[in-house]
Amino acid sequence: MRDSYDFSNSVKNPYAKHLKKQVTIRLDEDTIAYFKQMAEDKGIPYQSLINLFLRDCAANHRQLETKWI
DSSP states (O other): OOOOOTTEEEEEOOOOGOOOOOHHHHHHHHHHHHHHHHHHHHHSSSHHHHHHHOOOHHHTTTTOOOOOO
16 A cells, blocks of 8 residues: 555545435334335345335325324
């Protein structure tokens, strides 16, 4: 390794805005089991599947519809 590096001609990472951020979220066990089974059927990691579902909701501005009885 060099003692110093010249970064004067460097550019920002164009993919930086697409990086993922780690968060902690509490989910019901049955919800996790549902996504794990679906992910196994589709052949993708379950966390990626949950991310795809949430991204779809955000992109389409989906709103939660609840009816309290």
